[in-house]
Amino acid sequence: MNPSWLNEIQWTEDGLVPVIAQQYDTGRILMFAWMNRESLALTVDEGYAVYWSRSRNRLWRKGEESGHRQKVVDIQLDCDADVILIKIAQEGGIACHTGRESCFYRSLKDGEWQTVDPVLKDPKTIYK
Amino acid sequence: MNPSWLNEIQWTEDGLVPVIAQQYDTGRILMFAWMNRESLALTVDEGYAVYWSRSRNRLWRKGEESGHRQKVVDIQLDCDADVILIKIAQEGGIACHTGRESCFYRSLKDGEWQTVDPVLKDPKTIYK
Structure with missing residues (x-):
């Protein structure tokens, strides 16, 4: 697993790289996560986003529970x-664990974070 | 400098938060950087992006040398x-120190990072 394109990435001390996921056609930013070398190689091989979960300390095939996989359209550096941008097609139209399209659903208005996006699906029905 | 909206942010151990900068009208991702508490407060106060430069260990008013400031349109959480998305209007149409519109100008094609975006302005004429 030593192709030169992987070696060109400036990994953090922990062997990670930050990843921005953007819906390929609308341009909406859906989420931000991390990949390690293995998960990025798997993302390319499988054609769907595979992250490294820092909280669970394991590979995280996005959508493995929810079914909300992210089909990869483009990978940019x-x-x-030291930062990756992936353009993806979000299956189910929901990237966030709160049941919203995007994890960025709060906007700073009048000195507070105001929720500006609706919940599309109850998380209880997404994660069983 | 203790408004509650600043306290709600989950800062890293180093007191930073990752920031994605997106051109507000086209949706293009222009760059990725970091802010600390002071720089985010200044960003709001001044209406232009102020980052924390980890390499120079100081406040970095984007465009202070190049003139390519980023007028803030929206700030999302x-x-x-633990991640901020700012929607900005990029002055001069150039965010990258290479003289390109975006720092994300390389795309993974045929197993290599291929440059897919032109240099709009010679960096030598941007940074004097």
Whole structure:
């Protein structure tokens, strides 16, 4: 697992790289997570986003429980080679564990974080 | 500098939060950087993005040298309250120090990172 494109990435001390997931057609930012070397290689091989869960300390195939997988359309690297942007097609139209389209559903207005996006599906029915 | 909206953010151990900058009208991701408490408060107060430069260990008013400031249109917070998304209007149309619109100008194609975006302005003429 040593292709040069993987070696070009500037991994953190923990062997991770931050990843921004963007819906490929609307441009909406859906979530932010981390990948390690293995999960990024698997993302390419499988064609669906595989993250590294820092809280669970294991590979996290996005959608493994919810079915809300992320089909990869494009993978981009930034100028410092230390951030990845993946353009994806979000299956089910829901990326967030709260049942919303995007994890970014709060906006700073009048000095407070106001929820500006609806819950599309009750999380209780997503995670059984 | 203790408004509750700042206290709601889950700062890293180093007192930072990752920030994604997105062009407000096209949806293009322009860059990824970090803010600390002071820089985020200044971003709100001044209406232009102020980051925390980890390499220079100081406040970084984006565009302070290049003139390519980022006017803030919206500030969003994710579900875990540990990532910020700012929607901005990029002055000069160039966010990247390479003279490109976006720092994400390389795409993984045929097993290599291929440059897919042009340099809009020679960096030598941006940074004097």
